[in-house]
Amino acid sequence: MARKPFTSSTREIPEVAGVPRHVAIIMDGNGRWARKRFMPRVAGHGRGVESVRAVIRACIAKGVSHLTLFAFSSENWRRPADEVSFLMQLFMRSLQKEIDRLHENGIRFRVIGDLSRFEPALVDMIRRAEALMADNDRLTLTIAANYGGRWDILQAVERMLTKHPERRSGFTEEDLNAELSLNYGPEPDLFIRTGGEQRISNFLLWQLAYSELYFTDTLWPDFDEKALDLAIASYQSRERRFGRTSEQLRESDKPSAQPAANSDAADHA
Numbered sequence: 001m002a003r004k005p006f007t008s009s010t011r012e013i014p015e016v017a018g019v020p021r022h023v024a025i026i027m028d029g030n031g032r033w034a035r036k037r038f039m040p041r042v043a044g045h046g047r048g049v050e051s052v053r054a055v056i057r058a059c060i061a062k063g064v065s066h067l068t069l070f071a072f073s074s075e076n077w078r079r080p081a082d083e084v085s086f087l088m089q090l091f092m093r094s095l096q097k098e099i100d101r102l103h104e105n106g107i108r109f110r111v112i113g114d115l116s117r118f119e120p121a122l123v124d125m126i127r128r129a130e131a132l133m134a135d136n137d138r139l140t141l142t143i144a145a146n147y148g149g150r151w152d153i154l155q156a157v158e159r160m161l162t163k164h165p166e167r168r169s170g171f172t173e174e175d176l177n178a179e180l181s182l183n184y185g186p187e188p189d190l191f192i193r194t195g196g197e198q199r200i201s202n203f204l205l206w207q208l209a210y211s212e213l214y215f216t217d218t219l220w221p222d223f224d225e226k227a228l229d230l231a232i233a234s235y236q237s238r239e240r241r242f243g244r245t246s247e248q249l250r251e252s253d254k255p256s257a258q259p260a261a262n263s264d265a266a267d268h269a
């Protein structure tokens with residue numbers, strides 16, 4: 001069945017759900033977690049996989065429909081070669097180990113990013129996992145690997161131009177949205193960054209336009225369901241105005257008011 005395109009938060013006011021539909025996380029602080037324990041940095045990456053498991057479970061339990069995790073940025077190649085190679089091995093081992101369980105849990109699995117620099121065996125495993133879980137609809141789990149927000153926008157522009165070779169102007173946000181690597185999901189409602197830094201680090205630059213941003217000092221290996229609850233509670237305390245005033249929001253909450261302009265936002269399962 002064809003899926004409807006998702007609302008662009010800058011073109012239409014999206015429906016706001018109590019539980020964020022899409023949570024996007026920069027999983028930061030693994031190295032510092034390990035160093036605090038006098039362990040090698042990579043021990044923190046290993047431990048971080050436990051947090052990934054806990055957060056997936058918690059998202060399913062809470063009814064979050066999309067979870068996007070930043071696992072490796074296009075800038076992370078600048079790290080020492082042995083750390084990069086450890087991360088690649090860890091990704092491969094974890095995927096191999098978890099693939100059946102992910103599938104049994106009804107998870108739709110996707111990887112976004114420029115995979116051309118990855119070992120063919122890893123790319124192969126990713127593609128097979130994606131194909132296996134393509135029709136699942138419980139939680140869409142996206143791993144951003146060798147991902148960069150600028151890369152994403154550039155590749156989308158290129159694809160958009162290739163699709164419409166005759167057109168010189170008049171492109172819309174929807175035209176670009178359709179070519180972005182996350183074109184199968186809504187924009188993140190809630191962005192979380194662990195590890196204390198307050199920056200986006202070239203994550204989903206286009207898609208975070210109207211996301212609620214949440215920064216915590218908790219290091220990723222310490223991040224668990226309780227920590228996610230705190231982030232969601234913070235999200236729930238925000239007023240998502242999308243350019244409007246508080247008064248307008250209160251007005252639109254009244255029972256006699258017209259329903260929100262967009263009612264197809266939840267129609268994606």
Ligand code: IPE
Nearest residue numbers: 027028029030031032033071
């Ligand atoms: C995040 O943890 C994991 C990746 C970037 C792969 P870091 O490795 O960046 O941990 P810190 O920031 O050095 O503590």
Ligand code: IPE
Nearest residue numbers: 026027028070071072073201
């Ligand atoms: C961002 O973390 C990327 C991932 C979590 C995968 P970094 O730790 O690499 O970010 P910067 O470079 O400190 O901003």
Ligand code: MG
Nearest residue numbers: 028029030195
């Ligand atoms: Mg870091």
